[in-house]
Amino acid sequence: MIIPTMIAQAVAASGITGSFTLAIAGAGAALGIGMIGAKAVESVGRNPGAFGRVLTLAIIGMALAESIAIYALIRAFSNM
Amino acid sequence: MSLFTLAAAVPIEAEPILTKLHGFFGLLASMTNSILVSIILVVTLVTWAQRATRRMQLIPGPDQNFFECIVEGLYGFFEGIVGHHMIAKSFGLLASLFLYIVAANWFGLLPGVGSIGWHEHEEFIPLLRPTTADMNTTIGLAIVFMVFWLIWTLQEMGFVSFLKHIFGVKGGLKGFMAIALMPIFFFVGIIEVVSILIRPVSLSLRLFGNVFAGENLLTTMMSLGHTLHFPLWLAHLCSVLLPIPFYFLELLIGVLQAFVFALLCAVYLNLSTSHDEVEAENH
Numbered sequence: 001m002i003i004p005t006m007i008a009q010a011v012a013a014s015g016i017t018g019s020f021t022l023a024i025a026g027a028g029a030a031l032g033i034g035m036i037g038a039k040a041v042e043s044v045g046r047n048p049g050a051f052g053r054v055l056t057l058a059i060i061g062m063a064l065a066e067s068i069a070i071y072a073l074i075r076a077f078s079n080m
Numbered sequence: 081m082s083l084f085t086l087a088a089a090v091p092i093e094a095e096p097i098l099t100k101l102h103g104f105f106g107l108l109a110s111m112t113n114s115i116l117v118s119i120i121l122v123v124t125l126v127t128w129a130q131r132a133t134r135r136m137q138l139i140p141g142p143d144q145n146f147f148e149c150i151v152e153g154l155y156g157f158f159e160g161i162v163g164h165h166m167i168a169k170s171f172g173l174l175a176s177l178f179l180y181i182v183a184a185n186w187f188g189l190l191p192g193v194g195s196i197g198w199h200e201h202e203e204f205i206p207l208l209r210p211t212t213a214d215m216n217t218t219i220g221l222a223i224v225f226m227v228f229w230l231i232w233t234l235q236e237m238g239f240v241s242f243l244k245h246i247f248g249v250k251g252g253l254k255g256f257m258a259i260a261l262m263p264i265f266f267f268v269g270i271i272e273v274v275s276i277l278i279r280p281v282s283l284s285l286r287l288f289g290n291v292f293a294g295e296n297l298l299t300t301m302m303s304l305g306h307t308l309h310f311p312l313w314l315a316h317l318c319s320v321l322l323p324i325p326f327y328f329l330e331l332l333i334g335v336l337q338a339f340v341f342a343l344l345c346a347v348y349l350n351l352s353t354s355h356d357e358v359e360a361e362n363h
Contacts (some may be wrong), residue, residue: 059343074292
């Protein structure tokens with residue numbers, strides 16, 4: 001638990017405000033969702049017939065990736 | 081604080097609105113504004129559905145046609161996920177979860193919600209608060225689903241095979257290997273239990289987070305003109321024009337989150353109830 005506090009102090013010292021965890025979680029979720037979207041588009045390009053089922057799976061994947069960012073978002077809002 | 085500088089952010093938990101009532105009506109004292117919206121929603125949805133399906137004719141009227149296409153569409157879709165065996169039992173819950181959450185999310189976007197209210201010791205309390213922007217509702221929905229999930233799973237598989245499904249030796253190992261790997265599969269079972277317990281948490285937090293973030297997005301967009309200290313007329317203009325694209329975004333997110341919630345519920349159900357026959361995906 002030492003490292004996060006050190007990072008938090010360094011961040012506070014340098015005057016950057018806002019939630020550090022939300023920044024990382026948001027970046028991670030954005031990457032995940034981007035990858036899922038890219039692969040979904042690619043697979044529909046290869047097999048347009050499977051559009052409906054690829055869409056369903058892509059939405060499930062994106063929702064699961066996004067919920068990680070939502071956890072950080074709620075944590076950031078609750079102690080704002 | 082001028083009329084248009086709304087509160088910086090939507091407060092995270094719903095505020096009780098009938099705090100003045102005591103005695104028998106004191107029970108209602110803890111009724112929050114999001115429960116009020118929830119009651120309104122349920123009443124409108126049920127009465128509209130009843131009215132549409134009272135005199136069902138062969139050639140459907142507009143309301144009946146509308147409901148028929150929704151129910152048929154959802155039935156076909158969930159049947160593809162949950163399977164023919166489970167759909168009769170679970171369709172009621174899945175479809176009503178979806179319809180209630182879509183109605184709740186879109187109701188939150190109507191102009192009156194969240195802006196009509198009164199000041200109570202310098203804190204603005206809205207009369208109507210979107211019900212899914214309040215964590216109690218989403219946790220309640222998730223718990224309702226988990227209870228039904230447990231009931232249906234135990235009905236389908238029976239308690240012993242349910243435990244065997246979680247802690248048992250998978251991969252068809254027999255004899256010595258099965259005994260040797262018993263402890264490892266026990267820990268796999270522990271992880272399985274943890275992932276089952278995480279489900280209601282992730283279901284409720286995902287829905288709540290998305291809708292709550294949307295509320296805050298709209299509120300900040302509306303008061304952006306004022307926070308950036310634009311000239312007053314420009315600030316008012318911004319507070320009208322800026323939120324428009326975000327309203328469409330919220331419409332999409334409202335449907336998407338409802339769809340994801342019901343879809344994940346169907347997938348979780350399918351995971352634990354389609355035990356032996358592996359359906360050939362016929363479409």
